[in-house]
Amino acid sequence: MNMDMMKKLLALAVFAMAGGMVIISPLAGAADWPPPLKEPLYKVVDGVQVDPDTMQGFRVWRQAACDRCHGPEQQGLVGPSLLESLKTLTYQEFAVTIRDGRLEKGMQSFGTSEQVMNNIAKLYAYLKGRSDGAIKRAKVQELESAESK
């Protein structure tokens, strides 16, 4: 192999490595979970009308049927009251509990539910709004689009 060819091969190797890094970086970004919270966390008018993201949080709560164990008004049933829990639980603790569950204690894992995993910040915003007492009942409505902007 002559020198020229060596250089070309070397250049190719460096190029391939750089390319590999570009491909890997978005995967490393997946470790960035849970995603950051919005500021303000939620908007609520008249105790029941909420911004679209918080509304989405409510839909996920319904579709994942968290109410089976935490009660229709989050007041607690076989699982604890989330109105109380979210006064002290951090967002990180909340997210990890839902992702991994606490299987030996009856809290199921939602780590394989794309819907829950992709909307964890919105679910938190909704439940935090309930826990703060700003959202007056479990069932909410979406704010008129003009108001939510």
Ligand code: HEC
């Ligand atoms: C099959 C019943 C069941 C379902 C369904 C369920 N949970 Fe739980 N959850 C529990 C139980 C029981 C606990 C208490 C575990 C313990 O003692 O640490 C718990 C604990 C939690 C906690 C931690 C509370 C604390 O004070 O540490 C959060 C937050 C929570 N659940 C949220 C949710 C959400 C959100 C959903 C729906 C996506 C959900 N759970 C669905 C039974 C359930």
